[in-house]
Amino acid sequence: MSETGLQAKLKRIVGRMDGNFRQVRQLIAGRAERAERFRDPLRPGQRPQDIFAVLLFTVGLAVVVLDIPTYPWIRSLPPAYLNTFATFTDLGKAHWILWTSGVICLALLAQETGKWRFRLRMAAGAAFTYGGFIFFTVAASGVLSVILKWSLGRARPKLYDQVGPVEFDFFAFHGSYTSFPSGHSTTVGAFAAALALIFPSWRWLILVAAFWVAFSRCFVGAHYPSDVIAGTLLGVTFTFFTARALARRRLGFHITPEGRIEPIMSARSAKACVREIWRTWLGRQTARRAEPMRESHDQQPQ
Numbered sequence: 001m002s003e004t005g006l007q008a009k010l011k012r013i014v015g016r017m018d019g020n021f022r023q024v025r026q027l028i029a030g031r032a033e034r035a036e037r038f039r040d041p042l043r044p045g046q047r048p049q050d051i052f053a054v055l056l057f058t059v060g061l062a063v064v065v066l067d068i069p070t071y072p073w074i075r076s077l078p079p080a081y082l083n084t085f086a087t088f089t090d091l092g093k094a095h096w097i098l099w100t101s102g103v104i105c106l107a108l109l110a111q112e113t114g115k116w117r118f119r120l121r122m123a124a125g126a127a128f129t130y131g132g133f134i135f136f137t138v139a140a141s142g143v144l145s146v147i148l149k150w151s152l153g154r155a156r157p158k159l160y161d162q163v164g165p166v167e168f169d170f171f172a173f174h175g176s177y178t179s180f181p182s183g184h185s186t187t188v189g190a191f192a193a194a195l196a197l198i199f200p201s202w203r204w205l206i207l208v209a210a211f212w213v214a215f216s217r218c219f220v221g222a223h224y225p226s227d228v229i230a231g232t233l234l235g236v237t238f239t240f241f242t243a244r245a246l247a248r249r250r251l252g253f254h255i256t257p258e259g260r261i262e263p264i265m266s267a268r269s270a271k272a273c274v275r276e277i278w279r280t281w282l283g284r285q286t287a288r289r290a291e292p293m294r295e296s297h298d299q300q301p302q
Contacts, residue, residue, distance in 0.1 A: 017109040024128075028251065040248070043259045046240070055233050062226035067165040070218060070225055071157045077219075085219035092184030092213050094142050097191055101135040104128075117289045119276035126265050126273070129252040130198050133242065137190045141238040145186040145231060154180035157221050165224060182223040182231035185214040189235025197243050197253065198263055 044050060074082075108128045113121050153172035155163050156179040169177050192210030196203040214232050217223040223231075240261075247253035247261050254264050265273075280287050 013110050016112060017106070020109045020111075020113070028249070040255055040259065051233070051237055055230065058233070059226045059230050062224070062229050063166060066225040071160045071165065071221070074219055074221060082219060082221075085216040088213060089184070089216040089220050089222075092188045092217065094138050094183075094187045097138050097187065098135055101131040101138075104131040105135065115288050117276065117280075117285075117287065119273050120280065120287055122265070122269065123273035123277055126252070126270075130194075130263075133198075133246065133252060134191065134194045137194050137235075137239040137242050138187055140242075141186050141190040141235045142183060144238065145181055145183045145234060148181055148234075149178040149183065152180050153177040154227070157224060179223055180227045180230060181234055182214070182217050182227040184217050185223070185228045185231030186235040188214045189232035190239045191235070193236040193239035194243075197239070197261060200262060201267065 105128055108124050108131075111124065113124045116124065150173060151171060153169040153174075154177060155167040155169070156176050157165070159167065159176055168180075188210050192206050196206045199206070210232075214228050215225070217228055218225055243253050243261050244255070247255045250264065252264060253261050256262055279285050
């Protein structure tokens, strides 16, 4: 392909992405009025003061009961335990989540989805909505975690013998004083909460797996239990309120009469979309919808 042809193709793709992004902005802006009309008070346990109470209780209890004995106990474990947790603790890093969800959203923006078959368009819309939801919640909660940990300045467990488990040096701006809250656990909490909302039938498996990934930070000696609990609560809470804001606008989620947040796409529709994608991938059908037949002027009856 010549340089001129490549430039023209890139220009078309950028123009398509710009047009699709404008449509997304118009869609979101059009839901603002509905959100203003929608009134659904938070249930007990979901209100900010209730969440703050849970934070104070769980983190405070962990500081008093768990943080002091945990690090010496972990150092007494056989190396095999530590090596096992070290193999999957990096699943809590945000970069692979952000890259994956970001690339999916950008790739979909570059497509001419308006010409696709109905089920493929539905699948693309769901993938873009939920991919953007995951990207935003993981990125934004991660930024909050970074601000908090560098401001609060809690000493990491590696300084346990020198300063103990509850040493804080506010605004120390030193890597050894960035333990609270755990950034990995914030990412795990945000990502797991997002997946649990998108795939409610898999919720318990997702949450249990997230628990072990989050607490692996303790086993590798990077954080205290209270750091992990605080980070996980931060990620889960941020994701919940983001999903609720989307549900008020019926973007990806909706709020049931019982007050639960559930995905708009039902399990039956999701399976139909997956089948459509699979058939298209195998080449059994084209991605584009059939164009209506047009008769030329000379073929029309006189």
